[in-house]
Amino acid sequence: MTAPDDRREAEPQLDAFSVDVRDLLERSVANLYSHLVTRPTGRAVRLAIEAQLRELSPPALSLVDLSSVAILDYSCADEVVAKLLLSGIGAAGAAEAGSQVGVGRGSGGPVPGPGAVFFIFQGLRVHHREPILEVLNRHELAAVVRSAGAQEPFQLLGVRNSLEDEAWSLVESRGRIPGSQVSEIFSDRDQRNTVDGLVRRGLLFRHPVEGDLHALSNLARRFE
């Protein structure tokens, strides 16, 4: 699909990278394993995701799908969620330095360094939430998540304050806020600092040229 000419600059050029963790688990660890348990297993899956991300042009968006994972223990959650997020912390700097966001699809491009990747963890089941929340809290992280089910909303999970919650929810509800409206909508300094923080934490994407704010869900929806 091609964007109209006048919007082309405002639309980050994305390349989607959707990871089915169960599939990766079977291919990269052992095809006999169906559960995401033990730290070495989590580490192997994380390294496999990172290897795929290395093939992308940064910045990138990775959609990590947990829907087919039955059991997720804390050690794996630490590796596959927390450590993966830590590898993408500071996403704003890298994203704003480049002109495109590559949403990982697993092919082409240089190695994205730390701070170059945004993550959405989707397909969460009820029993995934506790280990994920626990590791997020432990590392003082937050993540954009979506429960299993087509109609489930995107949510912010983990450590954040009420201002961050409000700002993130506002951008999430709109999908995209044009750069020209950002200072009007987030009129006071605290709000703008909050938005900057969310961008730095990789929870929102700011277009490096236009300054548009994008919810990660808005970026991800293009590839559904």
Place this chain on the structure above:
Amino acid sequence: MKVLEVPTTLDYRSLDRLLEVVTGAHDERVLLDARRLRWVDPVGMIGLLSAGRFLVGETGHIPVLRPPESPEVSGYLSRMGFFDRAKDGFELVSPPPRRSAGASDVLLELSTISENHDVHDVVERVQERAGHILSRTLRYPPSAVVQFSVILSEVCQNILEHAEAPGWVAAQSYNWTKRLGRHVLILAVGDTGRGFRSSLGGEHSGRFGGRWSDSTALEAAFLHGLTRFPDQGRGQGIQQMRRQVRRWNGVISVRSGTARIADVPDWEDLPPLEEDLPAFPGAQITILLPERSQESE
């Protein structure tokens, strides 16, 4: 050959009696006489296997095991896979009873944990039977099988990450009609590795100075989530197990070296911390999960 008598009861409450018996052995080859054993649970079975490994190290000889005379006890040990594991650490006086080929009521047979894939294997294996026992026997919600599997995974990983030696895991449910009037699931894990004091010592003993001991090491890991790894994401396993076991009103205890620490609900009278126990290598983790009472449903 020195003959050491195995206590008649070998369970989570009487494990220390066995350990006290075996820690007295030194150079001479030992015969562990279990003829009068009348009751054994997963904690006792793993205790016996650990005792065998300990005796090899202490005496330099493979100990001899005389199996229980009671056909019920021997048969139960056989169904739990005890003799399959014991072959590696003991010389058996008489051939063990054969395992029946029929369906087993065992939740999780004694399994060796020495590598990552062993943890995967027990988690895979336990799914169907754990689901049945947790939901029908203990009357836990259907989601409990996932939480139990996570506990199982974390408790087994404790061996891999801290013991630096192989260990064992086993689980079974019992009807504690007299003691509690309810069913109880017993999950036991044990190893004869480094133990908590040694595992955490390099990273944390300096801060404790002369107070560093088995009990302070257990408190550091059990109460405060400290681990030998500098990584902030480590040390969650025991904390999460404690939280889940507490939700199920269960017991979790960790014995290491000369100390034992435990979270104890009101239906159990174990002390929260014991010191000056017979010194024994490695760690022994016990989890008791009681059937849900009518009031809590």
